[in-house]
Amino acid sequence: MTYCVALRMDRGLVFMSDTRTNAGVDNISVFRKMHSWAAEDRFITVLTAGNLATTQAVISLLDERSKAVGERVPSVLGQPSMFQVARLVGDTLREVIKANAGDGQAADSSFNATLILGGQVGDGEPRLFLIYPEGNFIEASDDTPFFQIGEMKYGRPIIVRAFDPAMSFADAIKLLLVSFDSTIKANLSVGLPIDYLVYEAGTHRAAHEGRIQADDPYFQKISSGWGEALRRAFDSLPPFEIPDRAPAEASTGAPAP
Amino acid sequence: MTYCVALRMDRGLVFMSDTRTNAGVDNISVFRKMHSWAAEDRFITVLTAGNLATTQAVISLLDERSKAVGERVPSVLGQPSMFQVARLVGDTLREVIKANAGDGQAADSSFNATLILGGQVGDGEPRLFLIYPEGNFIEASDDTPFFQIGEMKYGRPIIVRAFDPAMSFADAIKLLLVSFDSTIKANLSVGLPIDYLVYEAGTHRAAHEGRIQADDPYFQKISSGWGEALRRAFDSLPPFEIPDRAPAEASTGAPAP
Numbered sequence: 380m381t382y383c384v385a386l387r388m389d390r391g392l393v394f395m396s397d398t399r400t401n402a403g404v405d406n407i408s409v410f411r412k413m414h415s416w417a418a419e420d421r422f423i424t425v426l427t428a429g430n431l432a433t434t435q436a437v438i439s440l441l442d443e444r445s446k447a448v449g450e451r452v453p454s455v456l457g458q459p460s461m462f463q464v465a466r467l468v469g470d471t472l473r474e475v476i477k478a479n480a481g482d483g484q485a486a487d488s489s490f491n492a493t494l495i496l497g498g499q500v501g502d503g504e505p506r507l508f509l510i511y512p513e514g515n516f517i518e519a520s521d522d523t524p525f526f527q528i529g530e531m532k533y534g535r536p537i538i539v540r541a542f543d544p545a546m547s548f549a550d551a552i553k554l555l556l557v558s559f560d561s562t563i564k565a566n567l568s569v570g571l572p573i574d575y576l577v578y579e580a581g582t583h584r585a586a587h588e589g590r591i592q593a594d595d596p597y598f599q600k601i602s603s604g605w606g607e608a609l610r611r612a613f614d615s616l617p618p619f620e621i622p623d624r625a626p627a628e629a630s631t632g633a634p635a636p
Numbered sequence: 637m638t639y640c641v642a643l644r645m646d647r648g649l650v651f652m653s654d655t656r657t658n659a660g661v662d663n664i665s666v667f668r669k670m671h672s673w674a675a676e677d678r679f680i681t682v683l684t685a686g687n688l689a690t691t692q693a694v695i696s697l698l699d700e701r702s703k704a705v706g707e708r709v710p711s712v713l714g715q716p717s718m719f720q721v722a723r724l725v726g727d728t729l730r731e732v733i734k735a736n737a738g739d740g741q742a743a744d745s746s747f748n749a750t751l752i753l754g755g756q757v758g759d760g761e762p763r764l765f766l767i768y769p770e771g772n773f774i775e776a777s778d779d780t781p782f783f784q785i786g787e788m789k790y791g792r793p794i795i796v797r798a799f800d801p802a803m804s805f806a807d808a809i810k811l812l813l814v815s816f817d818s819t820i821k822a823n824l825s826v827g828l829p830i831d832y833l834v835y836e837a838g839t840h841r842a843a844h845e846g847r848i849q850a851d852d853p854y855f856q857k858i859s860s861g862w863g864e865a866l867r868r869a870f871d872s873l874p875p876f877e878i879p880d881r882a883p884a885e886a887s888t889g890a891p892a893p
Contacts, residue, residue, distance in 0.1 A: 465782055532789030535820040540863045541870045553876040561793040577878070587878050600874055606797045608869035613798045615865050619810040621834070621844050 380568035381529030382559060382631035383412055385495045386542045386551055387507040387519040391579040392497045395555040396426050397529075397563070399570035412436050413574045415585060416445055418456045422583045423464060423499040424576055428528040429492025429512070436475045437492070443604070461498060461506040465516050468496050473514030493528045498578070505580050530613065534558030548577045548587070553601065556591070560602045571598070584610040637825035638786035639816060640669055642682035642752045643808055644764045644776040645801045648836040648843070649754045653683050653821070654786075654813040656827035660841050670831045671695050672842065673702055675713045678757040679840045680721060681833060685785035686749025686769070694749070695734045698725065718755060722773050731770030750785045755835070762837050765837040790822045791815035805834045805844070810858065813848070816861045828855070 383396040395505050398517040410431060414425045423440070427434035446453040458464045468579070472494060479490040491512040499505040508518035509526045519526055524544050527535060537558050552575055571593040579586040591598050640653040653669040667688060672681045682698070684691035701711040715721045729751060734745040748769040756762040764776035766783040776783055781801050784792060794815050803811070809832055819826050828850040836843040848855050 469672060532822070533793055535822055536790055537866060539821065540866045549876045549878050553873060554870065555869065556876070564796065565789070565792055589879060606875050608872050609797045612865035612869040613811065613814065616810060616861050619806045619813070619854060620661060621806050621809070624848060
């Protein structure tokens with residue numbers, strides 16, 4: 380499993396991904412799930428979840444094509460807009476899945492993968508897409524300004540409640556670390572280290588990029604502090620008053636004989 | 637889907653369940669998922685998740701047998717211990733699933749169901765079990781003093797962080813309402829009203845039992861207050877400091893040409 384999140388903010392985009400891959404609980408490895416391409420007129424980041432062979436093939440294909448400078452089309456560096464980049468990445472993903480699944484090979488797990496694509500091309504706005512295994516995709520909007528892929532449920536409530544596209548990049552990373560911590564505590568298949576990347580609108584380069592290791596003192600502070608902060612938040616809610624009345628009879632079944 | 641939780645506390649047991657069932661998003665209904673049996677020497681509650689036809693059949697079978705006073709064995713009211721009650725309930729569940737699935741019938745969804753069983757028989761301790769579709773079961777312990785069934789992920793982090801078996805019953809219900817609220821906000825297939833039941837050790841009767849409707853003023857206070865409390869908790873964490881250094885190059889792909 381995997382956990383990746385991307386936020387569409389007023390000032391740009393923020394990406395975070397874990398690095399754990401597993402083929403069974405006794406076969407875990409560390410792989411980067413965040414990949415970026417830069418050129419003078421654009422910056423593009425892809426987060427990957429799903430079958431590792433599929434996602435690595437997709438990234439390698441995109442990578443190879445972007446390096447053949449003479450023939451940049453079809454390359455993520457040659458497309459005229461983020462929408463066209465999304466189409467290219469989606470088509471590449473679908474091709475890879477089809478190539479693996481199509482010729483009668485069977486596998487215990489599926490070859491599927493899901494991607495998040497974000498970035499900016501030229502003067503366009505920074506845009507964020509969620510790309511499905513079928514190759515089609517949806518775009519983040521003001522109503523839904525973030526995407527999660529992989530093991531998304533544990534860490535979703537805090538994002539839903541606390542994310543504000545106007546917050547600072549530092550607060551956004553703090554928020555994502557809280558979300559990742561809740562997920563890591565609950566699911567063994569999501570693990571440190573965590574990669575993050577901040578893209579500031581209009582710059583066409585990564586503003587900040589880093590990796591947070593398991594022994595990172597800030598992450599440990601967040602992880603232990605969040606438990607206490609949650610308990611304080613819980614205590615601040617008004618108490619439930621148990622109604623002072625005889626309970627109804629047992630809802631089903633025979634009364635006492 | 638469904639969301640049910642049971643807590644094993646120092647003073648007894650607390651149960652909570654939603655009431656929404658769905659066969660597709662356009663076919664939702666309200667069904668009670670909490671069922672209790674009482675006798676002078678025992679109190680037993682079952683929470684159900686999974687195929688509604690299966691869980692209703694299990695409850696009806698247990699119910700019919702408990703009403704035939706002359707032949708209380710095998711009945712939940714005739715078993716000498718909670719462990720034997722769990723075996724009986726597990727066997728009944730397995731039988732019902734086998735009867736539906738065994739004779740070649742196919743269905744879009746599976747006939748499976750999972751149950752939580754809690755209660756107290758005679759002088760024994762209150763005990764809590766999670767019963768699998770196969771009919772076998774596990775028991776809550778000091779290390780894992782609660783069980784969830786159904787759509788458990790969204791509401792799990794707050795229980796993991798804030799539950800303390802020594803807390804009051806009122807606090808336990810407040811905690812579960814927060815957990816249910818997070819789940820209901822994220823998953824359409826979990827819905828109000830919510831049923832709850834408090835069992836106090838040694839009493840052999842429900843101490844409190846009730847249903848919380850969507851317009852319940854306390855639930856609305858919790859639901860709106862929790863968002864704010866979470867944001868305050870988030871603000872109380874130390875800020876992330878974005879390292880003041882040039883970012884590494886884009887992790888993959890060609891540098892700017």
